[in-house]
Structure formats: structure tokens, C-alpha cells
Amino acid sequence: MNYSKNNFEKQGRRNFLKYLLTGGVVGFTGAVLYPLIAYLKPPKQADVEVSTVSGGLLSELEKDSGKIVRFGNKPVILVRTINDELRAFEATCTHLDCTVQYKKEMGVIWCACHNGKYDLAGRNIAGPPPRPLQPFRVVLKGDEILISKQS
Amino acid sequence: MNRINFIFTVIFIVTSAVRIDVYAQEDQCFICHDVLGDKPSELFKNDIHLKMKISCSACHGGNSKSDDMDIAMSSKEGFIGVPKGNDISERCIACHSNEEKMKAYGSNLPANQHELIKNSVHWKTSITGREHILQCTTCHNAHGILKVNNPASPVHSLNIPQTCAKCHSDAVYMRLYNPSLPVDQLQKYRTSGHGILNSKRDSKAADCADCHGSHEIRTAGDIKSKVYPTNIPKTCAACHSNAEYMGGYKIPIDQYDKFKSSVHGIALFEKNDLSAPVCNSCHGNHGATPPGVESISKVCGTCHVLNAELFSGSPHKKAFDEKNYPECETCHKNHDIVTATNALLGVSDEAVCSQCHSESENVKGFKSAAEMRSLIDSLDQAVILAKELINEAEQKGMEISEAKFRLRDAQQAKLEARTMVHSFSLDKFKEIVEGKGLLVTSSVIDEAKASIDDYYFRRYGLLISILIISLLALALYLYVKKIERKNTG
Structure with missing residues (x-):
């Protein structure tokens, strides 16, 4: 047992x-x-410090149009002008930080919040924005648009 | 006593007249030219300088004591004839910048006019490149110079607008200096509150010199100019905040104090934002006048374009017109406009909507206002919560930048909604708050929460795997012991 x-x-x-x-x-x-x-x-x-981002393909961006591209934590507006020039600016309105957009019928960069307007050189031309938009450098690598900070 | 005073006064007047007469007889220049009856001597009879016993020779040189023309007007005696160009002003400066000399003539005029005018646009700029754009005589005249407070003087307040307009309303002349400068200032001035009073011979009303300065006139773009944007409120306040000066005009004197603490004043004085409106942005400058009820929204609308457009298309436009309410001012006030907050909207006591809308009167608006307020408050709360969750996720080391980036859209929806309030359309307002703002915040909140959950999943996962590994190590230890025991047994 x-x-x-x-x-x-x-x-x-x-x-x-x-x-x-x-x-x-x-x-x-x-x-x-x-x-x-x-x-x-x-x-x-987490994003490392961004110095250059791709703005997509040139062939996909029509003349006289614009689009918003994410640059780190900032939005950047890329505009292909009617004269086929590429311009990029920080897309944050200098008035109250809204995101600006390209307004084809007016030919300006426009802020929907308070009707602020910038010309295609980024200069504040109408409405409440107190300062111009910060410009970015745009270069073409083949068909690809590259946006980088201006040194 | 009165009789004695009278006698002394009579004696003083008689002796003064005799003294001028005696002096005039001594001034051979004046005697001859008076006999000739030429215009300069005619004008000089009333000139303050003649009364101060200053001879023609003080400016023209020569010997005023000699009655022989050849001697009196000889170069040997320093005769220079009519001074030309900058020499004209140099003649004036010789005495007017010399304090002792001025005191000797019993004058209490400041002796710094030259120092002041040296900084002026009129002195620094030249059309010909050889001389200042103007000389002292351009404004004060050459002969027949009168005291500033003499209503006949060209620089008396009542005459200044006309004096400045001699050049400034001459398009052909002004083109030589600055082709883009307007030449309609006098025309506008005559329509202004100041100009109308000036025409009615009110010398207290502002003239050109009150705003631009007299000798030290700088361009509007000069930071030291009295009409540089940051200086304009103080320039206007010099009169408009002076209770004594404004006594008879029955208008408030607190505009400057109110403006200083307003959103526009803070932007200008604290943020140094030159695009902020100052007095003349709303009232006009040369044509300064209070904007009427009808034009207030147009004035505000020059900067707040979208708000003005939305208001014009809103049902409030008709209602305000019928009641003769000033559009923007009714809700936002005028000089003391503060940053618009959610508190302005809704039906609480502090909300402006409740001034006209109540549960028993204008009910539709009352309900809309209450719902709009509730919607914007919800969006505010949602944005705050989303921000808190994003911060928490970031602090826990989670990657959440994509959601953080999207939260910008919610912030933008808040601002757009505040603008859309001016349409006073609940549907349009809802479309932005719900369709744009709350939609973004809810997805951001979900993503942030998932990110925080992911953090805890990883943390607990680590704890569990440590437990498992510890358990395995313990089991291995026991198993090894058992094998050892078996081998030794």
C-alpha cells in the first residue's frame, strides 16, 4: 500500500x-x-528627419493643378503651373495654420478657412495671411518629382 | 488800476509803432523798394521779420544802412541778390537753428526745425539732384511770412491742406518725384470729418501736419513716420484720446484703449503684424470718416472676405438691413473686437445669438444656434480627446504621426465651421462639423486607441514570455536534477 x-x-x-x-x-x-x-x-x-520626399510622377500631375504631399509632419503643396513650372510651398496658411489648396479658376493658392490668397510665388496677396508661404525646392529625376527643403 | 493799464497799453502801442517806423526809415532797402512799390516790399510790410527789425539784407546780403544803391547792393557789401536752391533755406537756418539768436529776438520758437527737416522726405529727396525737393519758403512764403497762429499764414491749420496741395494735387509735378503717389488727398480730405470741420474754419480739426508732422515728414513706409502702421493708432489718439481737446465733439475718447486690447491691437502691438488693421484701415485716411451701417461689412470684408460673403447670402442680411443693425459690429463690436470664441455662439446669456433669439421669439434661430453650439463644442471636445490620445501614444513610443497629420483636418474643420457660422445655415454648418471634423476625429481617436492597445499588448506579451521562459528554466532545472538522481541511484 x-x-x-x-x-x-x-x-x-x-x-x-x-x-x-x-x-x-x-x-x-x-x-x-x-x-x-x-x-x-x-x-x-517613426519618421526620421525628412529632407526629400517624392511628389509623385510628373506625368500624373496635370498642368494648372496642384496637390498636397506629406513632408514629414508638414503638408506641402506642389503646383504645376499653366506655364509648366513646378513650385512647392509649405501648405500651412500663415494666418491660422489651415491647409491651403490650389484654386485653378483663380490661379492662386487659396485657404478655405478665411479666403487667404497667395500667388504662385507663395506671396500673400489677399485676405488675412500675414506672411508668404515657405518655399520648397522641386527637382525632376526622370519623371519623378522630388521635393526638398531649401538650404 | 484799469485806467493805468490802459495808459500803459496805449504808450506801448504808440512807441512800438514809432519804433517800427523809425526802424523802417533806417532800413534803406525797404525804403527804396517800398517807393518802387514792388511786390516783395509790399508783402514784407506784414512780415514777422520786419516787425522784429530784421532787414532785407539778412537774407539778401548787402548794406541796409546805405541809401546809395551801388554801395548797398554791391558784392563788396555781401549782396547776393535772390538766394537760389538750398541757399534759400540756409538763410533761414542761419537764425532759426541758433537758439541764442532766436531768444535775442524774443522768439520762443524751437530751434530744431533744421534737425527735424533733415530727416524728412522733402529734404532727403531731390528732383534735380542739386537741391532739396522744397525749401522753407515753399510752405512759409518768402516775403510776408506770418506767425503760424495767424489765420492768413499758409501754415495755419486752416490753410495747411491747401498749402500741401499746391504740390501734392499737381499730378504733373508729383510725377517727377513719385509717379505712383496719389494726388487726390485734398479731394478726399474735403469729404472727411476733419476736412468738413476745416472748411467750417475749425482749426482744431486735423490737418495734414497733425498726422504727417510738419518739418519731420517721413514717407508712410518709414518706421519712424507718424503714419507708419504701428504708429497710426497713437497719432490718431493724440487728439482722439484727449478728453479736453475732444470736449466739444461729442464722440467717445476710449477708442485707443479699446483697440489696444482688441484682437487687432494685439496683432499689431504684440505680434508686430503689419497686416493688422489700424484706424485708417476702417475709417480711411485722407477721407477719414466713421463707416456707415451699410459699409461696415464692406470694410471688415476687405480682410474677412469669406465671412462677409457668407453673411451677405444669409437670412440675417435682410433682417439686419430692416432693423438698421450694423452687420459685423452688432455681434463683434467695433474698436474692442476680441478673438471670437464658441461662447459667442448659442443661446446662453453671454452668446450674441440670444440678443435677438429666444425660446418664444425667433424660435427657429434659437434652436439652430443651440444646435450649432452643441456641434462645435462636440468637435472641440473630440479634438481635445484626439490630441490627448495621440500624446499618450507618442509618450509610449508608438508611431502615430499619420493620425497626428490627419488631425490637422479636424483643426481646419473647426476654423471652417467658425467661418461657416456666418452663413447661419445649420445644414452647411453640420456638413463641415460632422462630415469633416467629427469624421476625422473619430478615425484619429480609434487609431490612437488601437496604438495604445498595441503598446499594452506588447508589454503584457513581454511579461508572459518572461514567465514562460522562467517556467521553462525551472522545469529544465528540475528535470536535470531528476536525471542526476536517477544516475546516482
């Missing part, structure tokens, strides 16, 4: 150890594999 009781206890401890070991190995494998698998789908990374 004592023998069988001891035998049972020994058997139980052995099984528990087996379960613990098996569970531990499975858990460890999971803990190792999950980050590996997750690595294949990387999380979002």
Missing part, C-alpha cells in the same frame, strides 16, 4: 514535470516565433 502510494506520487511528479517541460518548450517556441513572424510584418516606424 505504501509502495503503491509512493509509486503514485512519483508518477504524478514525473508527469507534472513532463507537462511543465512540454508547456515551457511550447511557450518558449511561441515566444521566440511570434516576434520573428511579427518582424515579417513590421510595426510603423
Whole structure:
């Protein structure tokens, strides 16, 4: 009776150890594999200091039109003028920080918040904006438009 | 006592007249030219300088004591004839910049006119390149110079506009100096409150010199000019904030104090924003007059274009016109315009809508105002929450810049909604607040929350994997022990 009781206890401890070991190995494998698998789908990374961004392809931007391009945490407005010149400015209105847009029918950069207007050199020409828009440099690399900070 | 005073006064007048007469007889220049009856001597009879015993020779040179023309007007005696160009002013400056000399003549005139005029546009600029654009005589005349407070003087307040206009209304002359300078200042001035009073011979009304200065007249773009944007409020306040001076005009004198603390005053004085409106932006400068009820929205609308356009197309336009309410001023006041906050909107006591709308009167507007306020407050709260969550996610080291970038649109929707209030259309207002603002904030809030959840998932995941690894290590340890025991047993 004592023998069988001891035998049972020994058997139980052995099984528990087996379960613990098996569970531990499975858990460890999971803990190792999950980050590996997750690595294949990387999380979002903070932007490093942006100095140049792509403004898309020239062939996709019509003449006399403009678009907003994200430059780090700032919006930049890229305009292809009717004379086929490329201009880029910080798209934050100098009045109250709204995002400006290109207004084709007026031929100006326009702020929807208070009707501020800038000419295509970025100068404030009407409405409440107190200062011109900060210009950016635009270069073409083949068909790709590259926008960078002016040095 | 009165009789004694009278006698002394009579004696003084008689002796003064005799003294001038005696002096005139001594001034041979004047005697001869008076006999000739020429215009200069005719004018000189009233000249302040003749009364001060200053002879023609003071400006023209020569010997005024000699009755022999050849001697009196000889170059040997220093006769220079009619001074030309800058020599004209040099003659005036010789005495007027010499304090002692001026005191000797009993004059209390300041002796700094030359110092002041040296900084003026009239002195610094030249058309010919050889002489100043004007000389002292251009404004004060050459002969027959009178005291400034003499109503016949060309520089008396009543005559200054006409004196300045001699050149400034002459398009042909002004073109030589500055072709882009307007030449209609006098015309506008005559329509202004100041000009009308000036025409009625009120010498207290502002003339050109009150705003531009007299000797030290600088261009409007000169930072030291009295009419440079940052200086204009003080220039106007010099009279308009002076209770004593403005006593008889029955207009308030607190405009400057109100303006200083207004949103426009803060932009100008504290932010040095030269695009901020100053007195003349709303009242005009040469044609300065208070804008009428009808023109107020046009005046404000020159800068606040969209607000003015929306208001003109709103149902309030008709209602305001019928009640003769000034458009912008009714809600925003005039000189003490403060930054518009949500508090202006709605039906609370401090809201301006409740001035006309109540639960029993103009009910539709009352309900719209209440809903608009509730919508903009919701957007405000949503933006605040979104910002807090983004900050929390950033602090936890999560990448959330995309959502942060999109939050700009919500901020913009807030500003657009504030402008859209002026359409007084609940539908248009809703379209911006709900369709643009709240839509963005809700997606930003979701993304920020997911980012924060992701942070906790990673944190708890790390904790769990540490537990698992610890457990495994413990199991391995026990297992190794067991094998050792088995081997030794």
C-alpha cells in the first residue's frame, strides 16, 4: 500500500514535470516565433528627419493643378503651373495654420478657412495671411518629382 | 488800476509803432523798394521779420544802412541778390537753428526745425539732384511770412491742406518725384470729418501736419513716420484720446484703449503684424470718416472676405438691413473686437445669438444656434480627446504621426465651421462639423486607441514570455536534477 502510494506520487511528479517541460518548450517556441513572424510584418516606424520626399510622377500631375504631399509632419503643396513650372510651398496658411489648396479658376493658392490668397510665388496677396508661404525646392529625376527643403 | 493799464497799453502801442517806423526809415532797402512799390516790399510790410527789425539784407546780403544803391547792393557789401536752391533755406537756418539768436529776438520758437527737416522726405529727396525737393519758403512764403497762429499764414491749420496741395494735387509735378503717389488727398480730405470741420474754419480739426508732422515728414513706409502702421493708432489718439481737446465733439475718447486690447491691437502691438488693421484701415485716411451701417461689412470684408460673403447670402442680411443693425459690429463690436470664441455662439446669456433669439421669439434661430453650439463644442471636445490620445501614444513610443497629420483636418474643420457660422445655415454648418471634423476625429481617436492597445499588448506579451521562459528554466532545472538522481541511484 505504501509502495503503491509512493509509486503514485512519483508518477504524478514525473508527469507534472513532463507537462511543465512540454508547456515551457511550447511557450518558449511561441515566444521566440511570434516576434520573428511579427518582424515579417513590421510595426510603423517613426519618421526620421525628412529632407526629400517624392511628389509623385510628373506625368500624373496635370498642368494648372496642384496637390498636397506629406513632408514629414508638414503638408506641402506642389503646383504645376499653366506655364509648366513646378513650385512647392509649405501648405500651412500663415494666418491660422489651415491647409491651403490650389484654386485653378483663380490661379492662386487659396485657404478655405478665411479666403487667404497667395500667388504662385507663395506671396500673400489677399485676405488675412500675414506672411508668404515657405518655399520648397522641386527637382525632376526622370519623371519623378522630388521635393526638398531649401538650404 | 484799469485806467493805468490802459495808459500803459496805449504808450506801448504808440512807441512800438514809432519804433517800427523809425526802424523802417533806417532800413534803406525797404525804403527804396517800398517807393518802387514792388511786390516783395509790399508783402514784407506784414512780415514777422520786419516787425522784429530784421532787414532785407539778412537774407539778401548787402548794406541796409546805405541809401546809395551801388554801395548797398554791391558784392563788396555781401549782396547776393535772390538766394537760389538750398541757399534759400540756409538763410533761414542761419537764425532759426541758433537758439541764442532766436531768444535775442524774443522768439520762443524751437530751434530744431533744421534737425527735424533733415530727416524728412522733402529734404532727403531731390528732383534735380542739386537741391532739396522744397525749401522753407515753399510752405512759409518768402516775403510776408506770418506767425503760424495767424489765420492768413499758409501754415495755419486752416490753410495747411491747401498749402500741401499746391504740390501734392499737381499730378504733373508729383510725377517727377513719385509717379505712383496719389494726388487726390485734398479731394478726399474735403469729404472727411476733419476736412468738413476745416472748411467750417475749425482749426482744431486735423490737418495734414497733425498726422504727417510738419518739418519731420517721413514717407508712410518709414518706421519712424507718424503714419507708419504701428504708429497710426497713437497719432490718431493724440487728439482722439484727449478728453479736453475732444470736449466739444461729442464722440467717445476710449477708442485707443479699446483697440489696444482688441484682437487687432494685439496683432499689431504684440505680434508686430503689419497686416493688422489700424484706424485708417476702417475709417480711411485722407477721407477719414466713421463707416456707415451699410459699409461696415464692406470694410471688415476687405480682410474677412469669406465671412462677409457668407453673411451677405444669409437670412440675417435682410433682417439686419430692416432693423438698421450694423452687420459685423452688432455681434463683434467695433474698436474692442476680441478673438471670437464658441461662447459667442448659442443661446446662453453671454452668446450674441440670444440678443435677438429666444425660446418664444425667433424660435427657429434659437434652436439652430443651440444646435450649432452643441456641434462645435462636440468637435472641440473630440479634438481635445484626439490630441490627448495621440500624446499618450507618442509618450509610449508608438508611431502615430499619420493620425497626428490627419488631425490637422479636424483643426481646419473647426476654423471652417467658425467661418461657416456666418452663413447661419445649420445644414452647411453640420456638413463641415460632422462630415469633416467629427469624421476625422473619430478615425484619429480609434487609431490612437488601437496604438495604445498595441503598446499594452506588447508589454503584457513581454511579461508572459518572461514567465514562460522562467517556467521553462525551472522545469529544465528540475528535470536535470531528476536525471542526476536517477544516475546516482
